[in-house]
Amino acid sequence: GAVVSQHPSWVICKSGTSVKIECRSLDFQATTMFWYRQFPKQSLMLMATSNEGSKATYEQGVEKDKFLINHASLTLSTLTVTSAHPEDSSFYICSARGGGGLTSTDTQYFGPGTRLTVL
């Protein structure tokens, strides 16, 4: 139980294009999902908190117009990197907060990550 998937796992795109990353909780409903960015050999940097049916809450310094987050259902959140540039290249990881039942509401369950490379 508590499986979170991300798609794609790896994407290469040209500078100026937009890339959408999907995060799905496969066997539980997640009211809250989180998006992180991780640089090589560093810890996770929280980008935004996404609540189903409402606008995402962005951390200070994260451009909300560049990193569009949509949480349209209890099992799906998407992150769109708009007009991507090489400096956006990174490892993006999502997580979903447990919704009760077989998952714990005080626990985050992580996806496998998406490696974005912008040429």
Next chain:
Amino acid sequence: GDSVTQMEGPVTLSEEAFLTINCTYTATGYPSLFWYVQYPGEGLQLLLKATKADDKGSNKGFEATYRKETTSFHLEKGSVQVSDSAVYFCALTPTGNQFYFGTGTSLTVIP
């Protein structure tokens, strides 16, 4: 504010050695405490957790005890294997909405 301070790495051990990775925290109230593990190129996996003082979380031979008196949650394993090589993150949440992660400790186990 709430925070987690984690032992800096990298840590290199021989197979079957004893492992300790230190983690201390600052928090108001009674947070839940976690250890996550990240294998190369992958996301984070929940390794173990503890939700109240004196609780011991355990999984795959790893253990950590929630010590409120020392505000610590040190990760231990009696005999490490090469397959334990990974980055380990200590984390806390006061409410389940906000999570605080340590900087991560890289562990390499050599045969």
